Amino acid sequence: MDLEAFGGTEGATRNPTWESLKFNGDGAEFFGIWIVNLFLTILTFGIYAAWAKVRTNQYFYANTEYKGGTLEYLADPVKILIGNLIIVAFVGIYLFSGYLVPAIGVVVILAFGLFYPFLIYKTLRFRARHTAYRNIRFKFSGKCGKAYTLYMGYMILNALSGGLLFPYVAYRQKGYHYNNLHYGNADGQFKGDVGFFYKAYGIAFVVSLLLFIAGVVLVMVLLMGLGIAFPELVENPENEVVAGIVLATIGIGIYLGFLFISTLFPLYIFKEITNHTMERFTLGPFHFRSHLEFKKLLMIRLTNTSLIVLTLGLYTPWAKVRRYKYIAECIEMLSEERDFDEISAADMRGEVESVGEAAADIFDFDIGFGL
Amino acid sequence: MIFEGKYMDGKSAAIRPVTLHFDLQHVVKIQGEGTDLEYHMREIDLPAPLGRTRFIMNLPDGGRVEFTDEKAHRALHRLDLDKSGMDIVHWIESRWAMVIGCLFGMAGAVVLFFWLGIPLMAKSAAYSLPADVNIAITGKAMEILDTEYFAPSGLALERQQGIRDQFRSMVADLENWDHYQLEFRSSERIGANALALPSGTIVITDALIELAEQDDEIFAVLAHEIAHVEYRHGLQSVLQDVGVFVLISIMIGDVGVTTSIVAALPTLLVTSGYSRHFEEEADTYAAEWLLAQGKTTEPMQSILIKLSENNPEAPFGEVLSSHPELESRIKNLQRIDTR
Numbered sequence: 001m002d003l004e005a006f007g008g009t010e011g012a013t014r015n016p017t018w019e020s021l022k023f024n025g026d027g028a029e030f031f032g033i034w035i036v037n038l039f040l041t042i043l044t045f046g047i048y049a050a051w052a053k054v055r056t057n058q059y060f061y062a063n064t065e066y067k068g069g070t071l072e073y074l075a076d077p078v079k080i081l082i083g084n085l086i087i088v089a090f091v092g093i094y095l096f097s098g099y100l101v102p103a104i105g106v107v108v109i110l111a112f113g114l115f116y117p118f119l120i121y122k123t124l125r126f127r128a129r130h131t132a133y134r135n136i137r138f139k140f141s142g143k144c145g146k147a148y149t150l151y152m153g154y155m156i157l158n159a160l161s162g163g164l165l166f167p168y169v170a171y172r173q174k175g176y177h178y179n180n181l182h183y184g185n186a187d188g189q190f191k192g193d194v195g196f197f198y199k200a201y202g203i204a205f206v207v208s209l210l211l212f213i214a215g216v217v218l219v220m221v222l223l224m225g226l227g228i229a230f231p232e233l234v235e236n237p238e239n240e241v242v243a244g245i246v247l248a249t250i251g252i253g254i255y256l257g258f259l260f261i262s263t264l265f266p267l268y269i270f271k272e273i274t275n276h277t278m279e280r281f282t283l284g285p286f287h288f289r290s291h292l293e294f295k296k297l298l299m300i301r302l303t304n305t306s307l308i309v310l311t312l313g314l315y316t317p318w319a320k321v322r323r324y325k326y327i328a329e330c331i332e333m334l335s336e337e338r339d340f341d342e343i344s345a346a347d348m349r350g351e352v353e354s355v356g357e358a359a360a361d362i363f364d365f366d367i368g369f370g371l
Numbered sequence: 372m373i374f375e376g377k378y379m380d381g382k383s384a385a386i387r388p389v390t391l392h393f394d395l396q397h398v399v400k401i402q403g404e405g406t407d408l409e410y411h412m413r414e415i416d417l418p419a420p421l422g423r424t425r426f427i428m429n430l431p432d433g434g435r436v437e438f439t440d441e442k443a444h445r446a447l448h449r450l451d452l453d454k455s456g457m458d459i460v461h462w463i464e465s466r467w468a469m470v471i472g473c474l475f476g477m478a479g480a481v482v483l484f485f486w487l488g489i490p491l492m493a494k495s496a497a498y499s500l501p502a503d504v505n506i507a508i509t510g511k512a513m514e515i516l517d518t519e520y521f522a523p524s525g526l527a528l529e530r531q532q533g534i535r536d537q538f539r540s541m542v543a544d545l546e547n548w549d550h551y552q553l554e555f556r557s558s559e560r561i562g563a564n565a566l567a568l569p570s571g572t573i574v575i576t577d578a579l580i581e582l583a584e585q586d587d588e589i590f591a592v593l594a595h596e597i598a599h600v601e602y603r604h605g606l607q608s609v610l611q612d613v614g615v616f617v618l619i620s621i622m623i624g625d626v627g628v629t630t631s632i633v634a635a636l637p638t639l640l641v642t643s644g645y646s647r648h649f650e651e652e653a654d655t656y657a658a659e660w661l662l663a664q665g666k667t668t669e670p671m672q673s674i675l676i677k678l679s680e681n682n683p684e685a686p687f688g689e690v691l692s693s694h695p696e697l698e699s700r701i702k703n704l705q706r707i708d709t710r
């Protein structure tokens with residue numbers, strides 16, 4: 001089928017090879033870009049944020065290499081600035097009107113809810129259109145109406161089902177992202193397994209729940225144990241300060257513990273779904289696979305978070321580079337050089353606005369290659 | 372000059388190795404297997420470099436050349452007619468001294484913004500909002516205080532009325548005079564103290580009235596509390612908290628959701644420093660009221676000193692809290708006297 005259109009024009013046998021993406025950036029270099037971005041953004045009261053975003057994305061894209069070609073981020077900062085301004089105006093109107101007439105705040109939130117699937121649709125289009133590899137752009141051809149079905153209709157049904165529909169909705173959303181993705185004239189195809197989504201979300205949910213219960217029991221046992229071991233702590237009001245310190249320590253422990261548990265769920269889902277999606281995704285002649293490991297993702301998350309807190313945020317650029325590098329280099333692609341000769345640029349008519357892009361920044365959608 | 376590059380025509384995804392030549396006539400030739408192109412420099416877009424990644428030439432027909440030869444880039448850049456501002460950005464980004472300069476500049480800007488920017492913005496916002504917002508943020512604070520801290524006052528009714536009459540005359544000329552209300556309470560937990568709610572309700576405790584040796588001390592405290600209401604200090608504090616929270620969230624938000632929860636912590640640390648300025652502002656108001664009555668600031672000073680001796684740890688941080696602060700407040704009052 002597809003393979004024939006791309007492969008053996010000369011009837012020769014295909015000889016594609018697997019190779020992983022390579023990330024060439026490094027933290028120290030990105031630190032310079034990051035600091036200058038922040039500095040100029042503050043100096044220009046946020047106007048430079050659009051350029052900062054483009055520069056950051058360009059840095060990560062341009063350092064992502066596969067078989068001699070690199071990704072390119074081609075968005076126009078001026079468009080992103082306009083998008084940012086629209087968002088700021090929107091939020092400003094919301095905050096201001098909320099003070100004067102609280103009812104308007106509700107109306108604005110409702111209006112935003114109605115707008116939300118449209119923003120996702122726009123974001124997907126904008127991201128794809130402004131990503132290129134070997135000077136050929138990607139394209140997203142999904143329909144806006146479909147976004148409303150998947151991000152509003154199904155979400156309402158999911159709420160009515162008490163969350164039981166969620167893995168199915170997530171599966172359909174992935175399909176929307178990947179089946180409508182094109183690289184030049186190569187079309188994306190996602191043949192995922194909805195059963196896999198149910199398994200992944202099911203395991204994540206059950207394990208989180210068990211850990212949560214175990215945590216609650218542990219805390220209760222600890223508190224009762226303390227009460228028995230040091231009864232004077234509870235009875236003697238003189239010990240208020242000591243008791244306060246003990247309780248604060250336990251409180252911080254509980255907070256960190258639940259913070260830890262709450263990071264496990266999304267990390268596990270991310271790893272499972274990304275590996276599965278890559279496996280089941282083809283882009284014209286190209287096949288993918290990904291071998292993300294939960295333990296490594298977790299280690300990166302824990303060390304990154306601790307170091308960021310310890311360095312008052314200065315570690316952030318290294319953290320970003322480390323995470324991105326690990327994920328990118330876990331992804332492999334099957335291709336042969338001849339395939340690229342066969343890729344031709346797709347028709348790119350139709351303007352794409354930047355409101356979606358700015359919104360993606362605020363809500364941090366998980367789209368694109370799952371990176 | 373001759374250098375190597377990769378040519379991608381933008382029509383197919385093939386990468387073609389090419390050799391590039393350019394001469395003093397500003398003509399760039401791109402040659403390779405099946406490729407033979409020629410452009411003038413002014414047709415070519417030379418985007419600013421980024422880190423140590425490849426250099427780029429965007430060709431007018433959608434083609435693109437990537438190359439890594441630094442010397443060639445420098446020479447081309449010198450000939451490039453429309454240099455973009457991003458070249459300067461790259462120049463800064465790739466020099467450690469500049470980056471560290473930016474880091475300190477940014478730290479300075481952030482500190483300045485926390486110290487001056489946010490209070491100023493909170494102030495102008497607090498004054499531009501309708502006065503009713505002050506009532507909204509007060510909420511049911513008085514009811515909560517009554518159940519948690521206060522017992523009814525044991526003060527004789529005539530005495531209450533005397534103080535209240537004076538209080539009325541103090542607020543009579545203010546724009547929102549009808550918002551003000553004076554309440555008498557006794558409280559074991561907070562001892563001698565007074566406080567003002569943003570809505571205009573001012574509470575004074577029996578212990579404070581007993582502590583005062585002259586009525587002017589009581590009136591000075593009342594003037595101080597009126598100033599808190601009049602200057603909308605409560606609303607300003609709320610807005611400052613919001614501002615600090617938003618700013619820290621933006622700064623940390625870059626990192627991810629996990630760490631943004633940590634943002635609440637520094638918010639508490641930073642904002643506790645703001646109230647000192649408000650206290651001095653309220654003291655100044657009280658001092659000016661005393662001067663307008665033809666008196667000195669002595670009653671305000673004496674009640675502050677007595678309160679600090681009587682009540683070393685004030686629960687609301689109201690009226691006063693620590694000794695170094697007391698000294699600076701007394702000095703402020705003395706300065707007003709000698710003016």
Ligand SMILES: [Zn+2]
Nearest residue numbers: 650653689690
């Ligand atoms: Zn005060």
